Amino acid sequence: MLDINFIRENPDAVRENIKRKFRQDKLPLVDEVIELDKKRRELQKEGDSRRADRNRLAKLIGTLMREGKKDEAEEAKAQSKANNDRVAEIERECAEVEISLKKAMTAIPNMIAPDVPDGRDDSQNVQGEVFLEAKAKPFEVPYHVDILEKLGGIDLDSARRTSGNGFYFLTGDIARLHSAILTYARDFMIDKGFTYCIPPFMIRSDVVSGVMSFDEMEGMMYKIEGEDLYLIGTSEHSMIGRFMGQTLPESALPQTLTSYSPCFRKEKGAHGLEERGIYRIHQFEKQEMIVICKPEESDMWYEKMWRYTVEMFVSLEIPVRQLICCSGDLADLKYRSCDVEAWSPRQGKYFEVGSCSNLTDAQARRLGIRYKNEKTGKNEFAHTLNNTVVAPPRMLIAFLENHLQADGSVHIPKVLQKYMGGKDKIEVKV
RNA sequence: GCAGAGAUGGCGGAGUGGUCGAACGCGCACGACUCGAAAUCGUGUUACGUAGGAAUACGUACGGGGGUUCGAAUCCCUCUCUCUGCGCCA
Numbered sequence: 001m002l003d004i005n006f007i008r009e010n011p012d013a014v015r016e017n018i019k020r021k022f023r024q025d026k027l028p029l030v031d032e033v034i035e036l037d038k039k040r041r042e043l044q045k046e047g048d049s050r051r052a053d054r055n056r057l058a059k060l061i062g063t064l065m066r067e068g069k070k071d072e073a074e075e076a077k078a079q080s081k082a083n084n085d086r087v088a089e090i091e092r093e094c095a096e097v098e099i100s101l102k103k104a105m106t107a108i109p110n111m112i113a114p115d116v117p118d119g120r121d122d123s124q125n126v127q128g129e130v131f132l133e134a135k136a137k138p139f140e141v142p143y144h145v146d147i148l149e150k151l152g153g154i155d156l157d158s159a160r161r162t163s164g165n166g167f168y169f170l171t172g173d174i175a176r177l178h179s180a181i182l183t184y185a186r187d188f189m190i191d192k193g194f195t196y197c198i199p200p201f202m203i204r205s206d207v208v209s210g211v212m213s214f215d216e217m218e219g220m221m222y223k224i225e226g227e228d229l230y231l232i233g234t235s236e237h238s239m240i241g242r243f244m245g246q247t248l249p250e251s252a253l254p255q256t257l258t259s260y261s262p263c264f265r266k267e268k269g270a271h272g273l274e275e276r277g278i279y280r281i282h283q284f285e286k287q288e289m290i291v292i293c294k295p296e297e298s299d300m301w302y303e304k305m306w307r308y309t310v311e312m313f314v315s316l317e318i319p320v321r322q323l324i325c326c327s328g329d330l331a332d333l334k335y336r337s338c339d340v341e342a343w344s345p346r347q348g349k350y351f352e353v354g355s356c357s358n359l360t361d362a363q364a365r366r367l368g369i370r371y372k373n374e375k376t377g378k379n380e381f382a383h384t385l386n387n388t389v390v391a392p393p394r395m396l397i398a399f400l401e402n403h404l405q406a407d408g409s410v411h412i413p414k415v416l417q418k419y420m421g422g423k424d425k426i427e428v429k430v
Numbered sequence: 431g432c433a434g435a436g437a438u439g440g441c442g443g444a445g446u447g448g449u450c451g452a453a454c455g456c457g458c459a460c461g462a463c464u465c466g467a468a469a470u471c472g473u474g475u476u477a478c479g480u481a482g483g484a485a486u487a488c489g490u491a492c493g494g495g496g497g498u499u500c501g502a503a504u505c506c507c508u509c510u511c512u513c514u515g516c517g518c519c520a
Binding site: 041044045047048049051052054055057058059060061062063065066073074076077078079080081083084204206228247249379 | 440447448449477478479480481488489490494500501509510
């Protein structure tokens with residue numbers, strides 16, 4: 001969400017930005033917003049002066065009543081009543097305009113960073129840095145579910161019976177590995193100076209509608225029957241909700257947080273749910289990082305954050321690369337974003353295991369996340385960023401494929417061994 | 431879950447239909463006093479929106495939403511949260 005003053009003063013820049021994202025369909029929104037904003041201000045002007053009249057008359061009536069001038073008071077009452085009818089009318093109209101205005105405003109994308117590569121869609125994303133050598137295995141790498149079954153680590157049939165498609169039982173060493181990865185990732189981020197958080201796994205509807213659009217909500221969120229509660233799709237939802245409507249002292253910034261949560265997603269309309277296995281599922285767990293900082297620091301944090309994820313994967317001996325999101329692939333709130341992708345020896349290509357975004361002040365403006373700027377004494381919008389540290393069932397795929405040995409066992413890298421009771425490999429069971 | 435009490439500015443805390451953006455105190459900022467400091471005294475100190483170069487003016491906001499009234503922090507309804515007691519429970 002952009003600042004209305006910015007749109008009013010820089011309509012051409014806003015239009016250019018929309019064009020860079022290949023969203024010509026959104027161009028009319030700019031004029032629409034400017035028009036609605038004009039209307040809103042006109043309505044407010046009249047409303048304000050009418051309300052001023054109301055206040056004046058109300059005071060006058062009070063005075064007249066006290067002085068016992070009943071007739072004059074009654075006259076003023078009638079006058080006030082007429083005035084108030086018009087006030088109510090304006091307020092109705094104003095509320096309507098404001099709803100349309102907000103709707104149009106939220107549909108206008110955030111300004112994107114100047115150095116974001118231009119491109120129409122995800123096919124035009126650009127490879128950034130590459131870490132560790134992406135090697136093929138000297139033997140055939142099976143599909144991840146087959147690897148998991150061989151290790152006695154998964155039971156999808158039972159999960160389908162208890163919960164349906166898109167769920168899993170992880171068992172034995174694999175379940176332990178799953179926890180080990182999360183615990184390792186948690187400690188990794190704590191060592192980087194982040195504060196570990198466990199947030200609520202359910203949030204109210206007003207928080208949901210704050211952090212996502214109605215369509216996103218429909219496609220993702222599970223609602224609790226009979227309660228005003230939703231299961232979170234990512235801990236970002238509760239973590240950012242935590243700061244809604246808050247003004248933080250400048251000394252409280254940056255907030256560098258790492259949160260753990262299970263994530264629940266309907267994945268409605270997501271084509272990938274038929275993909276066999278644990279790539280796209282209704283429930284997974286994730287270690288996330290969230291940063292809320294001053295505007296001048298968000299570029300720096302963005303760079304640090306995605307590199308932390310890379311560093312963590314590299315420490316687990318998994319080859320990764322940075323994939324820079326092109327203009328057309330950036331969601332509306334994002335200033336810039338990149339995916340961290342892990343190497344899949346089976347497919348001979350990289351696949352997404354995490355995503356890092358700088359939303360500048362767009363999310364903060366929408367949710368009212370401010371900080372008090374000590375220099376200017378003004379309350380200003382903070383910048384918000386989020387990034388995946390690791391989301392295990394999916395990352396497990398990369399882990400298994402990269403550490404698979406010729407004999408079917410899976411090697412456990414050194415840094416993880418202490419979380420696995422000293423084991424250096426998981427052996428074939430079946 | 432039941433019963434009672436409550437939610438006011440950065441904090442504490444007045445205010446029960448009109449002159450209340452809100453007494454008083456604390457805190458904070460600036461100034462005076464001082465070699466400097468403490469103490470003291472003085473001045474200032476909510477946010478958001480609209481208009482304006484600015485000073486400022488007007489509007490809105492006393493947990494959220496709705497209602498009564500010419501007028502609501504104050505009355506009514508509703509939701510949320512907090513505290514106390516009882517119940518229940520890892």
